[in-house]
Amino acid sequence: MDLFLQRCFDGLFNGAIYASLALALVMLFRATGLLNFALGEIGMVGGYTSLVMLTPAAAAAGGGGFVFPVAGTSLVSWLPGHPYPVVVAIGFGVIASALLGVLLQRLVLYRLRNRSDFVKVNATIALLLALAGLVTEVWGGLSQRYPSVFPDDPGDYIDVFGGRLRYTTLGAWAVQLALLLLLGALINRTKTGLAFRAITSNAEAASLMGIPVQRTLAIGWAVSCGIGALAVSIVAASTILRPGMMVTVLILAFAAATIGGLDSPKGAVMGGVIVGLTQSLVPGYTPFPSELAVVPPFLAMTILLMFRPTGLFGTARVVRV
Amino acid sequence: MNRYTGAAALTAAVVLPMIVDRGLLEDFSRVFVLILAVLGVHLLTGTTGLISLGHGIFVGIGAFSMANLLDQNLPVVVALVIATAMAGMAGVIVALPSLRVRGPYLALITLGLAVMFPPIGRRLGRFTGSALGRTVDVGGFDPPDFLRLDDHPHIWNYVVCLIVVAGWFLLTRNLLNSRIGRAIRATKDHEHAAAAFGINVALAKTGTFAISAAMAGTAGALQAIIDPYLNTNDYDWTFSLKLYTSAVIGGLGSLLGAVVGAVIYVGLPWLNEFLGLLDSPSLAFGLGLLIVIMVAPNGVVGLLPRFSKKPNSETS
Structure with a gap:
């Protein structure tokens, strides 16, 4: 029983990560109708920005335990108060990713707005490769330790019938639920959310109705990419920060978003829970090897896409042929 | 490609072993193999519009099948055919979702497969040599006597690659110009x-998916002959993405695009290293694809005057 609970808690922690990235994907899908393959790497830029903001310039110069030199610390060390506490640093990271998202939307995807979906997907694939290369280029291929916002000493857990519910898991879910509430309000209760739907269904008509298309799209990209940076900081704190780590996470987040139905925030969170639990329970109770834990959720996504493309909570899309 | 450029290319390919040294000739063999891999992506995406970000896994399946079939002391030609068929069958399995899933979702599924290929391969250590990789035993693959190439195995490898790649090229061209090609x-x-x-x-x-995967499988099998050391890590998602990117940069409208794409696949990292610009060629590939999307919708080949009049090959 305690082992079962432990596996559930582990799964729930990963589930929070997938859910938050899935929310970011859903957010962008609602705003632009686009699957953003580059989301993980845009978040990585923010993750490394926050690492730069919280690493003292002296440690970056070579001293200090496990910290490898972090490029860029000397550039920002003149800022008052640098190095910043983790929470503030993550804030910087979120802003960096959000700005990068807006920039990419202006420079790349807005120019492709009249081109086919094939071209738009190609553009995000190109951004995925380019940003993965950029992160390696600037910050090197080494793994970096990344501090956690929540207490994560070995003793920081609540004992629930023998299972260890760690504070980091609770914290990740607190962030997650706050995001869900805020995004739900943004999509369903504000004019911007209404504008998202209008633009996705017909951008030209929306523009004629006086909806500021550019500004609305910018908001969508900024929010989505900012959440990406947040997710990166949670992943990095639970493992390490290393280039390329987000591709697997993003695939699983896509699985979560698809299982939930791509246009439903509630579905994204449910999908995240399902993916996280599958990932920890399937290798736990079947002979399935744990290093292939990514496979079962992926298979679930593929099968669901084949037989129920709208997911569990999504709305069916009607296509005119 | 018209008749004259084809004849010129063939002449150049035949003369090449006589004038370049061993290292350069091996590089040319590698380029031929990559042409085949890129041609696989080209055939799939160019003719059906399906996006596969996982063609690297078919190359990997071809390579490791080849290595294991050679372990069974099968003749090289037989092993090559079986390895190709196995990659083709893998292609059929991956193609099944493509019948129901459309657009970006297939890209997502294939990207996922590409991400999972190295860890799955490491689990199958008996066939892949786990994380350390394995060597390929190509002993017994001797050139026929009349060629007098016994002392020059690299020239024999080159000739084999040339023949196989040229064969696939002709097959693809004829297929695309046939009733089946028009149907696709x-x-x-x-x-x-x-x-x-x-x-x-x-x-x-x-069918198209299977043929294109088989082509990539042949490329992998040839790779196993030229460079008899295989590691699953070499077939990771960046490899697949670079293959895809090269094919799109080269141009999906004409078969020449696959050749240009392979040259870009090899040339871009080389140029980058030569100029000492970047540590990671991924950035160059990503930027290259972005630029091509923005300014040359039909790829590099589309910029050539002969091809620029062709209608836009974008998929909707």
Whole structure:
């Protein structure tokens, strides 16, 4: 029983990560109708920005335990108060990713707005490769330790019938639920959310109705990419920060978003829970090897896409042929 | 490619072993193999519009099948054919979702497969040598006596690669110009209209996927002969993405695009290293694809005056 609970808690922690990235994907899908393959790497830029903001310039110069030199610390060390506490640093990271998202939307995807979906997907694939290369280029291929916002000493857990519910898991879910509430309000209760739907269904008509298309799209990209940076900081704190780590996470987040139905925030969170639990329970109770834990959720996504493309909570899309 | 450029290319390919040294000739063999891998992506995406971000896994399946078939002391030619067929069958399995799943979702599924290939391969240590990789035993693959190449195995490898790649090229060209090729293109232009004209859309898609995967498998099998050391880590998602990117940068409108794409696949990292610009070629590939999307919708080949009049090959 305690082992079962432990596996559930582990799964729930990963589930929070997938859910938050899935929310970011859903957010962008609602705003632009686009699957953003580059989301993980845009978040990585923010993750490394926050690492730069919280690493003292002296440690970056070579001293200090496990910290490898972090490029860029000397550039920002003149800022008052640098190095910043983790929470503030993550804030910087979120802003960096959000700005990068807006920039990419202006420079790349807005120019492709009249081109086919094939071209738009190609553009995000190109951004995925380019940003993965950029992160390696600037910050090197080494793994970096990344501090956690929540207490994560070995003793920081609540004992629930023998299972260890760690504070980091609770914290990740607190962030997650706050995001869900805020995004739900943004999509369903504000004019911007209404504008998202209008633009996705017909951008030209929306523009004629006086909806500021550019500004609305910018908001969508900024929010989505900012959440990406947040997710990166949670992943990095639970493992390490290393280039390329987000591709697997993003695939699983896509699985979560698809299982939930791509246009439903509630579905994204449910999908995240399902993916996280599958990932920890399937290798736990079947002979399935744990290093292939990514496979079962992926298979679930593929099968669901084949037989129920709208997911569990999504709305069916009607296509005119 | 018209008759004259084809003849010129063939002459150049035959003369090449006589004038370049061993290292350069091996590089040319590698380029031929990559042409085949890129041609696989080209055939799939160019004619059906399906996006596969996982063609690297078919190259990997071909390579490791080849290595294990050679362990069984099969003749090289037989092993090559079986390895190709195995990659083709893997292609059929991956193609199944493509019959129901459309657009970006197939890219997502294939990207996921590409991400999972190295860890799955490491689990199958008996076939892949786990994380350390394995060597390929190509002993017994001797050139026929009349060629007098016994002391020059690299020239023999080159000749084999040339013949196999040229064979696949002819096959692809003829296929695309046949009734089957027109049927496949029709499904890309308008699936429902094609179905209404009696084209079996499912068969066309699955068939194209299988052929394109088989091509990538042949490329992997040849790779195992040229460089007899294989590691699953070499077939990771960046490899697949670079293959895809190269094919799109080269241009999906004409077969020449696959050749240009392979040259870009090899040339871009080389140029980058030569100029000492970047540590990671991924950035160069990503930026290259972005630029091509923005300024040259038909790829590098589309910029050539002969091809620029062709209608836009974008998929909708």
